[in-house]
Amino acid sequence: MTHEYPSSYSLLSRLIITPCFFIFLLFPLSSISSFHVIFTSTSAPTIAISKVEQDQEALTLLTWKANLDNQTQVLLSSWFGRNSCHHWFGVACHRSGSVSDLNLQSCGLRGTLQNLNFSSLPNLLTLNLTNNSLHGNIPTNIGNSSKLITILDFGSNHFTGVIPEQLGFLTSLSFLSLASNNIRGSILSFIGNLKNLTILHLYENELSGSIPQEIGLLRSLIDLRLSFNSLTGPIPHSIGNLRNLTKLYLGINKLSGFIPQEIGLLRSLDDLDLGINNLNGSIPASIGNLRNLTILYLGANKLSGFIPQEIGLLRSLNDLELSNNNLIGPIPPSIGNLRNLTRLYLHTNKLFGFIPQEIGLLRSLNDLQLSSNNLTGPIPHSIGNLRNLTTLYLDENKLSGLIPQEIGLLRSLNNLELGINNLNGSIPASIGNLSSLTFLGLGHNKLSGALPLEMNNITHEICLGRALVNFSAKGNYFMGPIPKSLKNCTSLYRVRLDRNQLTGDIAESFGVYPNLNYIDLSSNNFYAGRS
Numbered sequence: 001m002t003h004e005y006p007s008s009y010s011l012l013s014r015l016i017i018t019p020c021f022f023i024f025l026l027f028p029l030s031s032i033s034s035f036h037v038i039f040t041s042t043s044a045p046t047i048a049i050s051k052v053e054q055d056q057e058a059l060t061l062l063t064w065k066a067n068l069d070n071q072t073q074v075l076l077s078s079w080f081g082r083n084s085c086h087h088w089f090g091v092a093c094h095r096s097g098s099v100s101d102l103n104l105q106s107c108g109l110r111g112t113l114q115n116l117n118f119s120s121l122p123n124l125l126t127l128n129l130t131n132n133s134l135h136g137n138i139p140t141n142i143g144n145s146s147k148l149i150t151i152l153d154f155g156s157n158h159f160t161g162v163i164p165e166q167l168g169f170l171t172s173l174s175f176l177s178l179a180s181n182n183i184r185g186s187i188l189s190f191i192g193n194l195k196n197l198t199i200l201h202l203y204e205n206e207l208s209g210s211i212p213q214e215i216g217l218l219r220s221l222i223d224l225r226l227s228f229n230s231l232t233g234p235i236p237h238s239i240g241n242l243r244n245l246t247k248l249y250l251g252i253n254k255l256s257g258f259i260p261q262e263i264g265l266l267r268s269l270d271d272l273d274l275g276i277n278n279l280n281g282s283i284p285a286s287i288g289n290l291r292n293l294t295i296l297y298l299g300a301n302k303l304s305g306f307i308p309q310e311i312g313l314l315r316s317l318n319d320l321e322l323s324n325n326n327l328i329g330p331i332p333p334s335i336g337n338l339r340n341l342t343r344l345y346l347h348t349n350k351l352f353g354f355i356p357q358e359i360g361l362l363r364s365l366n367d368l369q370l371s372s373n374n375l376t377g378p379i380p381h382s383i384g385n386l387r388n389l390t391t392l393y394l395d396e397n398k399l400s401g402l403i404p405q406e407i408g409l410l411r412s413l414n415n416l417e418l419g420i421n422n423l424n425g426s427i428p429a430s431i432g433n434l435s436s437l438t439f440l441g442l443g444h445n446k447l448s449g450a451l452p453l454e455m456n457n458i459t460h461e462i463c464l465g466r467a468l469v470n471f472s473a474k475g476n477y478f479m480g481p482i483p484k485s486l487k488n489c490t491s492l493y494r495v496r497l498d499r500n501q502l503t504g505d506i507a508e509s510f511g512v513y514p515n516l517n518y519i520d521l522s523s524n525n526f527y528a529g530r531s
């Protein structure tokens with residue numbers, strides 16, 4: 001299962017922060033003197049600071065610059081003199097003449113923060129050092145930063161060590177990102193002091209321990225991302241206090257226990273990712289309250305029980321992933337309400353019963369994967385309504401009956417896997433319409449008769465697109481010759497036709513396949529004629 005985790009930069013930060021690379025496009029170093037410092041209009045401070053204070057701020061930044069590597073010092077060549085508000089690259093100031101913002105995003109900075117005296121920048125509002133090559137610990141004197149600071153972004157660097165608890169003193173913070181570093185240790189209870197946070201990104205680190213109950217004190221949060229760590233223990237019940245959350249990413253950790261019922265209180269959620277953990281128990285029915293959800297990832301856990309009928313209330317869903325669990329029971333017919341779904345992954349569970357006819361109502365689906373379950377009965381004819389499908393995996397079930405003619409309506413299909421079932425009868429001629437197929441898997445069924453590829457010239461269309469790469473019909477009851485049109489499938493990489501009752505001259509049946517890596521024709525009745 002694939003997960004995409006957006007970058008740690010929110011719309012808020014992009015509105016406030018000018019990326020370094022963009023500034024350099026407009027103001028190359030050779031003309032850096034033409035770069036004008038922005039004076040921010042804020043409520044503090046309004047009175048001009050003294051010359052001594054201004055000198056101290058400049059000295060603080062120059063001292064830090066002097067301890068960065070040589071290349072970085074060249075990048076900051078505009079930093080000289082005693083007035084940091086006069087043409088200093090990446091520095092913005094209040095009208096009082098005090099430094100308000102330090103924005104050095106994506107500037108290739110190398111070095112540490114050990115020589116940056118945070119207490120000497122008493123009016124700092126924004127400190128953005130994201131996407132650089134800074135390393136070492138985040139110093140404990142970070143807690144001496146301006147109590148006015150609202151944005152602190154250290155994401156996408158090489159910081160190590162633990163999260164200093166002194167960060168808890170920065171109670172005005174609304175944006176905190178330490179994402180994509182090498183930070184270890186626990187998320188400590190001090191996080192609960194940051195009650196003005198709207199965005200907290202700690203993903204892609206080496207954090208361990210449990211998620212503290214105090215996370216529930218951050219009632220202003222709209223975006224919480226703790227994924228790609230080694231967090232353990234349960235999801236705290238206090239998560240239900242975060243009623244303004246729109247994004248909750250806890251995936252790819254080692255979380256255990258039940259999904260708390262309180263998750264259903266987060267009615268503003270758009271994205272919920274709890275995938276790739278060790279969560280167990282059932283999917284709570286309260287999840288049906290999350291009517292704004294567009295993404296729901298619960299895959300690769302140890303969840304059990306039935307898929308709740310309430311899942312059908314999530315009519316805004318685009319992406320539903322419940323795969324790789326221990327879910328049982330039927331696919332609920334209410335799944336047909338999810339008309340905006342583009343991806344539905346229910347594979348690798350213990351689901352049983354028929355594939356509901358209502359699956360055909362999901363006309364926006366691109367990717368449908370129901371493989372590796374215990375599903376029975378026929379493939380529903382309504383499958384032909386899914387004209388946008390590119391991937392259809394129904395393999396490793398106990399499906400029976402004929403392959404429906406309607407399968408040929410899925411002209412966008414790239415991947416069709418129906419193998420390891422109890423399907424019988426012949427391959428429908430309509431499958432020849434699938435000229436975009438790259439993978440066709442029909443192996444290990446009870447399909448019989450002549451390969452209709454010859455009789456109905458099915459491969460003429462499939463191979464005309466020169467897309468077919470992998471073709472398997474092994475372990476069936478096919479008889480008769482290989483269709484001559486298979487010679488047109490010059491893109492074939494892997495072919496499995498073994499364990500059938502096919503006949504004919506191998507030399508005449510196959511063409512030239514420059515990309516062929518593997519072919520198995522064993523356990524048939526072929527013979528090799530003279531060339």
